[in-house]
Every structure is written in structure tokens, then in C-alpha cells.
Amino acid sequence: MRLLVGLFFVFFTSCYQVERNCTDFQEGTFSSSITIGDSTYRSVFSRTKELQIETFNNHIDSTIVRWINDCEVVFRTINPKNMQERKDIHLKILTTTDSTYTFEYSFVGENVKQTGIAKRIE
Template structure:
């Protein structure tokens, strides 16, 4: 009996897949929160199909938007001011709810990834 219950549990767990509605977050206005080394960083950004404009600590940054698939996007700074800003950023949406999504991102070609969350504000 225990074996049967264990098999049923494994069957149901292995079939469960997180549903993501990534297309709901390809455009709009959002606030994001990222925690790095016990420090939390907040920003507000507006994204269209082609461009994202982000405000962080009073600084406005614009990037082009290129969707790889429904849940992955690459950002490229429009007017980079230094070498760091010349690096493209790859972002992957991991989970979605009705008003938020969690994501991971890294510079293209780098293995270190950071995680964060974003909430639709408009």
C-alpha cells in the first residue's frame, strides 16, 4: 500500500509543471526588486515591444528589447557610457502570477545569475 502511494505521489509531482504567462509581461510599466549581497535595489521601468526605459536612483537608462522566446529577452543599452553598459543582459522569466513575475538575469556569456521580482504597476 505504501509503495502504491509513493508511486502515485511521484507520478503527480513529475507531471506538475509551473505555468508561465510570459507574454502578459512583455509590455507595461513595472517596479522591480533585486537583492544582491543583502542589499535591495528597486527600480521602475516601462517596456514596449522594442524599448525599455528604466529609472534607478534618479538615473534614466534606455535599452533595446529583443525577445528570444516568450519568456527570455536580451537588453542592449542604447547609449552606453562605459564598458559595463556595453554588455548585453539576458533575462529569463521563471514564474508568473496575475500581477508579478520572478526572473533571473546575467550579462550575456557570464555564468553568475541574479534573481529578482517585478510587479505590474500600470
């Protein structure tokens, strides 16, 4: 009986696929929300296939966008002002809906990842 229940569970969970229409979010204007500990950080950004301009805490950053595949991208700050800004950021889109995507990101080469949600605003 346990074997039958186990096979039933594996059969139905292996058929479930997370929706990822990543190309829908490669360009546009978005707002994002990231929670780290007790703090929530929000930003607004516009992205083309080659460039992203982000406003966070009244500070504007511009980054070069390099898509690895349809769902993964690396950002490189154009004019870094310190060592932290010199580090590239790797972002992976995990799931999508019609107007939002959930993502994880980290500095390239680091294992600590943060997650967030971005919503299309234009």
C-alpha cells in the same frame, strides 16, 4: 512499499506545471526588486516590444529589447557610457501571477545569475 511511495511522488510532482503567462509582461510599466547580499535594489521601468526605459537611483537607462521567445529577452543599452553598460543582459521569466513575475538575469555569456520580482504598476 518504498517503490510505491517513490512512484507516487514522481507521478504527482511531474504533473505540476509552473504558471508562465510571459506575453502578459512583454509590455507595460513595472517596478522591480532585486536582493543581492544584504542590499535590495529597486527600479521602475516601462517596456514596449522594442524598447525599455528604466529609472534606477535617479539614473535613466534606455535599452533595446529583443525577445528570444515568449519568456526570454536580451537587453542592449542604447548609449553605453562604460564597458559594463556595453554588456548585453539576458532575462528569463521563471513564473508569473496575475500582476507579478519572478525572473533571473545575467550578463550574456556569464554563469552568475541573480533573481528578482517585477510587479505591474500600470
